[in-house]
Amino acid sequence: MDKHLQKIQIYFDKILPNAKCELIYCQDYELLIAVILSAQTTDKKVNAVTPRLFQKYPSLTALSNASIVDVENIIHSIGLYRNKAKNIVETSKILVQKYHSTVPSTFEDLCSLPGVGRKTANVVRAELFHIPSIAVDTHVERCAKRLGLASKEDNPYQVELKLEQIIPQNRQILFHHQMIHFGRYYCFSRSPHCEKCELKEICTYYKEKVLNV
Numbered sequence: 001m002d003k004h005l006q007k008i009q010i011y012f013d014k015i016l017p018n019a020k021c022e023l024i025y026c027q028d029y030e031l032l033i034a035v036i037l038s039a040q041t042t043d044k045k046v047n048a049v050t051p052r053l054f055q056k057y058p059s060l061t062a063l064s065n066a067s068i069v070d071v072e073n074i075i076h077s078i079g080l081y082r083n084k085a086k087n088i089v090e091t092s093k094i095l096v097q098k099y100h101s102t103v104p105s106t107f108e109d110l111c112s113l114p115g116v117g118r119k120t121a122n123v124v125r126a127e128l129f130h131i132p133s134i135a136v137d138t139h140v141e142r143c144a145k146r147l148g149l150a151s152k153e154d155n156p157y158q159v160e161l162k163l164e165q166i167i168p169q170n171r172q173i174l175f176h177h178q179m180i181h182f183g184r185y186y187c188f189s190r191s192p193h194c195e196k197c198e199l200k201e202i203c204t205y206y207k208e209k210v211l212n213v
C-alpha cells in the first residue's frame with residue numbers, strides 16, 4: 001500500500017475507528033428498503049420515518065400489499081417520496097414472488113429491483129453479506145477526490161473502480177464507512193474542518209482553496 005493511502009487509513013482509524021452503517025434496521029429487507037429511501041436524503045431523515053413504516057407493515061408480504069398512497073403519507077418528509085413509495089412496494093412484491101421473501105446477494109439481482117442502483121446494491125452487499133464493496137455516495141466521491149484517490153473528472157462509477165483497486169479487500173467495508181463519516185462530520189462540502197485535519201498536506205482542496213497554491 002502506498003504511503004499516501006496508508007496515511008489516510010491511519011488517520012481514519014484514529015478518528016473513526018468504529019464507523020458503521022447509521023441506518024436503523026432489524027431485518028435484512030428493512031435495510032434494503034432503508035437504503036432505497038436514503039437516495040438524495042440523509043440517514044437521519046430515513047431513520048425518522050422507517051419505524052412507523054416497519055411497524056405498520058411488519059413483513060415483506062405486508063409491505064408488498066401496502067397502498068402506495070398510505071406509504072407516501074408515511075414517508076412524505078423525505079425527498080422523492082412518491083417514486084420511493086412506488087419502488088419499495090414494487091421491490092417488496094418482487095422479493096416475495098421471486099426470492100421467497102429474502103434479499104438476493106448478487107449485484108445483478110439487486111440492481112434489477114426498482115429503485116436499486118450500484119450504490120444501493122453495494123451498501124446491501126457489504127452490510128448484509130459482508131462482501132467487499134465500495135458504495136460511492138456524495139461524501140465518498142467528494143472525499144476521494146479531495147484526497148487524491150480519484151480525479152476531479154471521475155464519475156461515481158470511476159471513483160468506485162479506483163477505490164476498489166487500491167483499497168485492500170479486507171479494508172473496503174470499513175474504509176467505505178469511514179469515508180462516509182469523514183464527509184458527513186468533518187470534510188463538509190462547504191466549510192470543511194480543515195484546520196484540525198491531519199490530511200492537509202495531501203489534500204488538493206486544502207492546497208487550492210485554503211492555501212491558494
Ligand code: SF4
Nearest residue numbers: 187192193194197203
Ligand atoms: S484538509 Fe479539509 S478538505 Fe482536505 S481532507 Fe481535511 S477536512 Fe477535507
